[in-house]
Amino acid sequence: MSSGKENSSAISEQERETGETFRVSQEFELAGSSRKKLNAPVTLGIIDVRKTAKKDWESAINTAFHQTRKPVVIRGCDIGPCKEKWSPEYLISNCPPEKKVKVHKSKERQLDFRRKNFIYDTISFRHLIWLCSGIESEEVEEEKYQYFWYLRSIGEDPRGKDVSDISVHFPTLAADLKIPDVFPNESFFSSVFRITSPHLQLWTHYDTCDNILIQIRGRKRIVFYPPTEALNLYLDGDKSEIVDIDNPDFERYPKFRDVEHFEVILEEGDIVFIPALWFHNVTALDYSISVNVFWKNLGEQLYDKKDPYGNKDLIPAQLGYRTLDKIIGQLHTLPPQYQDFYLRRMVVRLEKRIDELDVTTKQESTDDNLDA
C-alpha cells in the first residue's frame, strides 16, 4: 500500500552517498525465512484469521500466548484504516506542526549501544516523517541522506520518564488504529510508535512485558532467540553484544554459532506476538511504521513501577541480582583461585536448578501454522 514515492529512491541515494550497500536485503526478498546461514532459522508460525474458523484461530492465539509462549504471526486482522491512510503526507497533516519527538540519529544503519554510534536528538514529528520516508521536502534536503533515524519509545516527559501511549500523544492518528483484542484491557502498559529509516537495525534485546508489533507501512525482518539461549547471546544487561547477527565474529562469539533462532518478515498488516523474555533483533527493510503494544502478563506487583519502557527486570530478578553482587563481594576476600572455584560450584547449583525447572529448550518448528 505504500506510495511508490516513498523510500526506495532514498535507499539508493543513501547507498550512493555512503558507499554502503545493504548486503542482506536482496537475500531476504528472495529467500525469506528459509535462508541458510549459521544454523538455519526456523520459520515462525502464522495464524491467518481470514482463512480459519474463529474458534480455531482464537485457540491458536491462546495456545501461543499462554501455553507455548512462542512468537507467532497473526495475519489478516482488522487493524483499522491506518494501513490505507498513513501516507507520509497524511501523517504530517494529522499531527500538530509543533509536535516534537525524541529520536536516535546515526550515520550507521546498525545501532550499536556499546560503541554508541548514534546520538539522541529531538526533532519535529513532520521532520522525522520527511527524513525517514524520503518524500520531497525542502526543509530536510540537506540531512536527508546523511543519517538513519529511529523514533524512540517514550512519552512526553522531557526526562523520558513517562510511558508512551499513542492515544494520548497522537490522538488523531490513534483513531485510525484498531488494536486487536488479544489481552485484557486492564493489563495494558503502553503503545509505542516505531518509525524508522529504511535498513535501520535495532540491537538484539528482550522486554519484560508481553507485546505485539503491528506492522503498518513497509516490511520488517525480525530474528528471535528463545530465552533459553540467554547463555549464548553474550549479553550486556538486556541486550546482546553481537551487533552484526548475520556476520558474527565467531572467534569472539563461538557460542553464537549454534544458537537456535526464528525469523520472520512482517508484511504490512501483519502482527507479531513477542512474548516477554524472547530476544529479538529488528531490521526495517523499508521506511517502516509499526505500533508496539505492551501489556503486563503477570501480577502487577512483580513489575518495577519506575519502568517507562516495559523492559526492566521483574522485581524478584532485581533482588536476585542484588544478592548475586553481594555474593561476589563476599568472595572477594579470597584469593582468585578460590573465588574461581566457589563461583564454579555455585554455577553447578544454578545449573541443577535450571535442569529441575525443565523448561523445554528446543522449540518445536511450525506445525502450528494456520495459514493454509
Ligand SMILES: O=C(O)CCC(=O)C(=O)O
Ligand atoms: O520495531 C522496532 O523497531 C522495535 C520493536 C521492539 O523492540 C519490540 O517489539 O520490543
